[in-house]
Amino acid sequence: MLQILNDMDEVFDVIILGAGAAGLTAGIYSSRARLSTLILNEGTIGGQMIMTDEIANYPGVETTKGFTVANIMKKQAKNFGCQIKSNIRIIGYNLTGNVKTVHLTDGSSFQAFEHAIQEAKKNPKISFIMGSELREIKGNELIEAVMIENLATGKLSEMKTDGVFIFIGYLPNTESLKDIVKTNDRNEIITDADMRTNIPGVFAAGDCIVKKYRQVTTAVADGTIAALSAMEYLRS
Ligand SMILES: Cc1cc2nc3c(=O)[nH]c(=O)nc-3n(C[C@H](O)[C@H](O)[C@H](O)COP(=O)(O)OP(=O)(O)OC[C@H]3O[C@@H](n4cnc5c(N)ncnc54)[C@H](O)[C@@H]3O)c2cc1C
Numbered sequence: 001m002l003q004i005l006n007d008m009d010e011v012f013d014v015i016i017l018g019a020g021a022a023g024l025t026a027g028i029y030s031s032r033a034r035l036s037t038l039i040l041n042e043g044t045i046g047g048q049m050i051m052t053d054e055i056a057n058y059p060g061v062e063t064t065k066g067f068t069v070a071n072i073m074k075k076q077a078k079n080f081g082c083q084i085k086s087n088i089r090i091i092g093y094n095l096t097g098n099v100k101t102v103h104l105t106d107g108s109s110f111q112a113f114e115h116a117i118q119e120a121k122k123n124p125k126i127s128f129i130m131g132s133e134l135r136e137i138k139g140n141e142l143i144e145a146v147m148i149e150n151l152a153t154g155k156l157s158e159m160k161t162d163g164v165f166i167f168i169g170y171l172p173n174t175e176s177l178k179d180i181v182k183t184n185d186r187n188e189i190i191t192d193a194d195m196r197t198n199i200p201g202v203f204a205a206g207d208c209i210v211k212k213y214r215q216v217t218t219a220v221a222d223g224t225i226a227a228l229s230a231m232e233y234l235r236s
Helices: 021-032 047-051 066-079 114-122 216-235
Strands: 002-005 009-012 014-017 037-041 083-086 088-094 100-106 132-139 143-150 156-160
Touching: 009 037, 014 021, 014 100, 014 216, 021 037, 021 047, 021 066, 021 216, 037 088, 047 066, 066 083
Parallel strands: 002 100, 014 037, 037 083
Antiparallel strands: 002 009, 088 100, 132 143, 143 156
């Protein structure tokens, strides 16, 4: 059982950090098993999948857009009752003991390194849209506009543009966890084959763990195993 603390305390059977392919898959399995499940996501729902224009190697689907797969996974998880909170910022964890606690605050703040933020702020050609997520890229032959959702109001607005460059980052965002769970020298989380970390009741999956091949299929497989292992842990 995990507890999330912000202005209001809430308790869930399973809390998943990250709504990429691994986290959304774990959310689908966990909520389908009727465990109360919350996914907390610091960035855009879908993770790296939304940066992938075309996915041609996902078995059972000839060719699809990363954006489409991400949205279907999100819908599947929600349909099973999984709650998803995005644009949050995690400010602390207590992962020892049977009840784990995650402390968070609302997001809309920058998550990049301070010097990069300052450089970008100095550039008069750059403006920032905070607390929002990209929902759609529009256009026929060429990109014409994007639809952006304000996460506080749910309002969608269209912005004309000639091009879109999506970049979130590649290094695993495990800095805040590295003194809690065991990681290697590249900050990748060390798990066993059942996605268990060194802390009972804490599992890791996807690109953030130590592994050689980082693909949607491997993230989905890891997320499945992590969710099934979490169910077994909760049963025991
Ligand atoms: C340009 C590009 C093209 C690719 N093409 C393909 C392809 O064709 N086929 C293929 O199979 N794979 C492809 N990949 C790789 C594949 O997309 C990834 O391996 C896979 O999506 C990883 O999923 P994940 O859930 O492990 O991690 P991610 O997709 O990185 O998701 C992690 C999520 O967690 C959030 N997050 C991070 N830290 C925290 C935190 N502390 N708390 C809460 N949330 C947090 C992030 O914002 C993100 O939403 C491609 C990758 C890229 C970048």
